[in-house]
Amino acid sequence: MTQHTLIRLSLLTAAVLFLLLCILLPLIRLRVRAGVWGLFGPKTPIDQVVHAGLRLLVIAFMAWVIMVQVFDLSRLDVWRVPLPVTIGGITLAAGGLALVALAQAQMGLSWRIGIDESPTGLVTKGLFKVSRNPIYMGVLVSLLGLVLLTPSPWTICFFTMAALVISLVVRTEEEHLYALHGETFMAYAVRVGRFFPFCGRLSA
Numbered sequence: 001m002t003q004h005t006l007i008r009l010s011l012l013t014a015a016v017l018f019l020l021l022c023i024l025l026p027l028i029r030l031r032v033r034a035g036v037w038g039l040f041g042p043k044t045p046i047d048q049v050v051h052a053g054l055r056l057l058v059i060a061f062m063a064w065v066i067m068v069q070v071f072d073l074s075r076l077d078v079w080r081v082p083l084p085v086t087i088g089g090i091t092l093a094a095g096g097l098a099l100v101a102l103a104q105a106q107m108g109l110s111w112r113i114g115i116d117e118s119p120t121g122l123v124t125k126g127l128f129k130v131s132r133n134p135i136y137m138g139v140l141v142s143l144l145g146l147v148l149l150t151p152s153p154w155t156i157c158f159f160t161m162a163a164l165v166i167s168l169v170v171r172t173e174e175e176h177l178y179a180l181h182g183e184t185f186m187a188y189a190v191r192v193g194r195f196f197p198f199c200g201r202l203s204a
Helices: 003-034 044-070 084-111 134-150 153-181 182-189
Strands: none
Touching: 003 044, 003 084, 003 134, 044 153, 084 134, 134 153, 153 182
């Protein structure tokens, strides 16, 4: 198997696993256990912007996966890198997806896509002991793996935009959690980092 074939297969596998494990399976699990689909639309103009950004990111990611399968990598301005860099990209992509799937399972009935106005529990156990947003942390790690798998100006730009959109998403969700849980959430946010341990903790 050539390195280019490995890249194509790895990227396609990552996309399929993302759709199945990180979107479809959690939605079905929540539907079965709680009777809700867990999909909630934007409530405010800021939410509309954030949701539009997320949709564009998903579309751009899927379009990139398809183009990598169809076109020669050189035509997509993908830089040639040593095999260990490609292996590192595969490792980060797989590890990030595993973090996302595990964190979603640990959220249980509190997991949602979008902001649910109905009360949900504040999850502080498992991965949430070291990160307030382990799902988004896993997404960022996976996207970093994407950059290493297919390093190019396009994927670097995509990663940068994804980080900005995710940052906005997290802030809107944290505002909702503070409104819902008050000082309980604040005490948690002071203790635990936003994405990575000890980074992005709120001040008292």
